[in-house]
Amino acid sequence: MASSPILTTSLPQKQLTTSSSSAAGFRLPPPEKLAVLLDKSESVDLVKQIHAAILRRNLFLHPYHPVLNLKLHRAYASHGKIHHSLSLIHQTIDPDLFLFSAAINTASTNGLRDQAFLLYFQLLSSETVPNEFTFSSILKSCSTQSVKAVHTHVLKFGLGLDPYVATGLVDVYARGGGDVVSAQKVFDRMPERSIVSSTAMITCYAKQGNVEAARALFERVPETERDIVSWNVMIDGYAQHGFPCEALMLFRELLAKGRPKPDEITVVATLSACSQIGALESGRWIHVFIKRSRIRVNVKVCTALIDMYSKCGSLEEAVSVFNDAPRKDVVAWNAMIAGYAVHGYSQDALRLFDEMQGTAGLQPTDITFVATLQACAHAGLVEEGVRMFESMGQEYGIKPKIEHYGCLVSLLGRAGRLKQAYEIIKNMEMEADSVIWSSLLGSCKLRGDFVLGKEITEYLIRRNITNSGTYVLLSNMYASVSDYEGVAKVRSLMKEKTIVKEPGVSAIEVDDRVHEFRAGDRNHLQSKEIYTMVRKMSERIKSCGYVPDTDAVLQDLEETEKEESLEVHSERLAIAYGLISTKPGSPLRIFKNLRVCSDCHTVTKLISKITGRKIVMRDRNRFHHFVDGSCSCGDFCGPCKRRTDQILSDWSKKGKAGIWSRSCTA
């Protein structure tokens, strides 16, 4: 195998040392001394000097010193000189098993999978017998495809029960698609399980989303053996598979136990859980905790903080972390750009996009473009967005993914260019998913293009690529043109196909606890007070001229029942709870898993006006900042804005402003 050209010039060469050591006037240290020097060498230059010395000594130490060769390999690798380190094996005649295994390990841990396999094959053909070290190293380079062959070799050499090899196998089976069956087979046969092998198996379960199995195994590990990695895997497993509350609870449990000490990874996983449920107070607490403990604020921790603050509704704090970050990589920039975009600060997002390439000298990635296109879509910057989309391929050589097409379709759709958006979906090189269709359908509803909307929906139902949202949108479209037969038809279709509308859940964090509400929920301890407040809110806004928009209600109900069903939408329960449990004038932060319905959007604007409260609401799509009767999203639907404006103008004529805040928030 040929070594890389840089190596032959930058590594000391044998031919440079033509004379013996005595001729150069030095007495070379003995091999043992050189080995010690290599182990504690602090610079590459020193390693190179020692390397040169070893080569000189080789003149009378033949063939070569295998231990020194190995130490040299490790010294180069530890200074990040991977290619120097690997080229040593190519310059060695008949490398021994130690050097082979070490080199395979270096290649594997540095992502040079092909190199690792070439070395492995070279080893096999050299009649050297691989051992457990070799396999634990080569397994790190295995994919789900190649693992079967290597597993066979493992069995052939009788190493299937070695704890390191078996752990490696479990780890590979857990990666990629995740072959739990094979992973479990290996794991079950292990005569002795260490915390490391159990953690590999827990990871495998967690990656499958089987958090119950993961937790069960985690609980089986004796408490004294659980190290921080196993806690991290479990916390992150919850956080990444739809159990953010469990992740936070487990983090609290870890703190209560006092050991092991949380590290950078623990806080990144926990912050991600906070972002998902909008637990701002918990997120802030963790930020303080990081500052107080010895946790390094590295770029990943910074990014997790930026993401947490922006997703929890505090863009200001996200910006402050971003500005103070000592080092920012493209991921950190992406998180900040996405933060601006989701809050509707589109100009700032675009400014950052320029700064990132200018002062910071970083190249945008496909994710940067998702964020910037979203910024354009949220602000209705159609021309900028289209230009951005085109430049992505033309100037940056980034192939658009379905997410980018999604932004483009939403951008054009919202602007009323429905036909053009439709054409884009039809001409994409990939299959459209339900997300992109829902976006176009939403625009059809927004723009009142019932004909196109109906055509698309029927096509989707025929092709069976629907989600519950498709049916809801279709029903809403029928309702908006008062076609109640159509509404009934959709309803029976949903019943027939047993499609259940995804339940809307709204959450609000009060006193470091997250309170969740579903529509009509009566599970909360203060349910009685909450409903009293809900009714009070309805009376107030109705007395100001608000009329419920019952078209948004899908169920077959009488008009008054429809009103009642709107009244107890999850976001209204969350707002009511916020009003009775926080100080007057303090902002409310509400989080919803679905998009806020247009009626609730109107109502929330009115409540913000009457109570003088700022209400920040995060829905599936973006943030809405309700202040003094208007919303930062610029009202995603026309009728909604007209309704609110009318109500507010009539109301101020009656001179009723301010009553609410005195009577209801004391």
Place this chain on the structure above:
DNA sequence: GTGAGTTGTT
């Protein structure tokens, strides 16, 4: 003289 499990952005 060699080896194991965990982390961020849509």
